[in-house]
Amino acid sequence: MAIRTKEQRASDYLKQLLAAKNKRLALTEIINHLETLTSTSDGKPLSRAAKLAILEELELQARRTVVIRESFGLEHRHKSTTASDNSNILDVISAMKGRYKG
Numbered sequence: 705m706a707i708r709t710k711e712q713r714a715s716d717y718l719k720q721l722l723a724a725k726n727k728r729l730a731l732t733e734i735i736n737h738l739e740t741l742t743s744t745s746d747g748k749p750l751s752r753a754a755k756l757a758i759l760e761e762l763e764l765q766a767r768r769t770v771v772i773r774e775s776f777g778l779e780h781r782h783k784s785t786t787a788s789d790n791s792n793i794l795d796v797i798s799a800m801k802g803r804y805k806g
Contacts, residue, residue: 707744710754714761718769721793731796735803756804763797 708716717734724730738758741750 710758710761711765713741713758714765717758717762718765718793721766721796722769727792727796731800735800752804756801759797759801759804763794763801766793766797 720734721727721730738750738755741755742748743750743754
């Protein structure tokens with residue numbers, strides 16, 4: 705199995721969230737996946753801090769996606785679905801982060 709950086713994992717999770725019709729179900733799937741991740745150095749489960757770092761990267765990428773869409777006018781054209789979807793995704797990410805904060 706290839707080693708994935710936190711940026712790559714966050715990108716995969718963002719794609720999953722963007723594609724999901726049911727954001728809460730996608731959230732559950734991502735959390736379940738996070739719980740199965742192990743460290744490449746010692747094979748132990750990832751620490752809460754490592755999981756939180758992945759989620760913070762996910763949030764950063766999601767916010768960048770919103771800014772890019774707004775910069776190119778994509779938000780305006782698809783305002784009815786996209787703006788609310790982006791807000792929902794950021795809300796979901798925030799809930800996920802709360803799970804791993806000490």
